[in-house]
Amino acid sequence: MLTVFRMSKFSELRVLLEKExxxxxxGGAIDALLSxxxxxxxxxxxxxxxxxxxxxxxxxxxxxITRFVDMNGDRERTFAFALSGTIFASKYxxxxxxxxxxxxxxxxxxxxxxIRKADFWEVMGEHHELALWMLHxxxxxxxxxxxxxxxxxxxxxxxxxxxxxxxxxxxxxxxPQKIIASYxxxxxxxxxxxxxxxxxxx
Numbered sequence: 001m002l003t004v005f006r007m008s009k010f011s012e013l014r015v016l017l018e019k020e021x022x023x024x025x026x027g028g029a030i031d032a033l034l035s036x037x038x039x040x041x042x043x044x045x046x047x048x049x050x051x052x053x054x055x056x057x058x059x060x061x062x063x064x065i066t067r068f069v070d071m072n073g074d075r076e077r078t079f080a081f082a083l084s085g086t087i088f089a090s091k092y093x094x095x096x097x098x099x100x101x102x103x104x105x106x107x108x109x110x111x112x113x114x115i116r117k118a119d120f121w122e123v124m125g126e127h128h129e130l131a132l133w134m135l136h137x138x139x140x141x142x143x144x145x146x147x148x149x150x151x152x153x154x155x156x157x158x159x160x161x162x163x164x165x166x167x168x169x170x171x172x173x174x175x176p177q178k179i180i181a182s183y184x185x186x187x188x189x190x191x192x193x194x195x196x197x198x199x200x201x202x
């Protein structure tokens with residue numbers, strides 16, 4: 001379902017975006033960007049970006065959770081999640097107009113603001129401060145990629161699960177167990193064991 005993004009929703013999304021970097025660009029730049037968007041709603045399991053297809057749009061998560069999936073041999077692998085306030089796109093499609101390598105999928109009922117690539121660049125050209133903010137956002141993405149490698153992929157499965165409980169509570173509450181297991185690199189059965197051990201230790 002598509003709906004035009006209403007001005008009344010700007011304030012809520014502004015708060016989410018400000019949390020990402022700790023500040024927002026001034027001069028009406030964020031409103032100019034959001035005003036170009038159209039809301040898309042997805043149910044759990046719906047593909048936002050399908051692997052092998054070209055989608056150069058920019059997405060901002062208004063509510064819900066998405067996951068990023070690729071194939072590890074013949075097994076599906078969840079390698080990242082995105083929560084409310086996150087901006088994402090298929091980098092293959094956005095930068096090089098190539099089909100997406102990965103799949104982006106809704107993990108629960110999710111509402112996204114979709115902005116066309118051409119509109120995005122037009123607004124960037126009109127608002128210098130917004131362009132700088134997006135540059136900082138891109139560097140923030142690189143930081144969190146390294147942070148994820150340091151925190152998620154290190155330590156025992158139990159330690160990684162406990163870190164997720166502490167840092168990403170929404171994921172544990174709303175995302176199916178088999179997806180969380182894929183992200184942690186364990187089986188759903190082993191994840192159930194970790195959950196039981198955690199509850200006993202509380």
